[in-house]
Amino acid sequence: MDTHTTYCSHCQKDVSFIVTSSSRPGGQANLPEGGQLVCLDFGRSCDGNICPLSGLPPVVMGVRLVMSGKEGTEKMESVHGVCESCGFPTELAVINERQGVCQVCGSTNRLVLLELDDGSYVAASATEP
Numbered sequence: 001m002d003t004h005t006t007y008c009s010h011c012q013k014d015v016s017f018i019v020t021s022s023s024r025p026g027g028q029a030n031l032p033e034g035g036q037l038v039c040l041d042f043g044r045s046c047d048g049n050i051c052p053l054s055g056l057p058p059v060v061m062g063v064r065l066v067m068s069g070k071e072g073t074e075k076m077e078s079v080h081g082v083c084e085s086c087g088f089p090t091e092l093a094v095i096n097e098r099q100g101v102c103q104v105c106g107s108t109n110r111l112v113l114l115e116l117d118d119g120s121y122v123a124a125s126a127t128e129p
């Protein structure tokens with residue numbers, strides 16, 4: 001998968017991205033329709049209303065990055081929690097203080113971070129409507 005670079009007008013820097021293939025079994029030469037742009041520089045600074053790369057809220061990019069299985073430039077923290085959507089105890093990738101993504105099903109969970117005595121966090125979560 002090739003990594004491309006483009007200028008992000010929100011982060012005001014060059015960012016790296018990949019385009020996921022929409023390859024289907026059968027090997028027909030499909031247009032890259034359905035291929036999704038995944039920004040590898042997604043991080044805490046992506047706090048705008050709309051991500052210039054996707055034209056969608058930044059959380060969408062966070063979900064894409066988590067589900068792509070790629071390591072982003074900015075390491076995403078994860079917390080233990082139970083996904084409200086699929087019910088699995090899992091690691092929820094923390095996209096921002098309020099939202100985490102289930103690494104099993106990709107659902108966005110609302111996070112309430114609870115600090116434990118040892119300084120680590122667990123998440124109480126609720127599915128986003």
Ligand SMILES: [Zn+2]
Nearest residue numbers: 083086102105
């Ligand atoms: Zn889930």
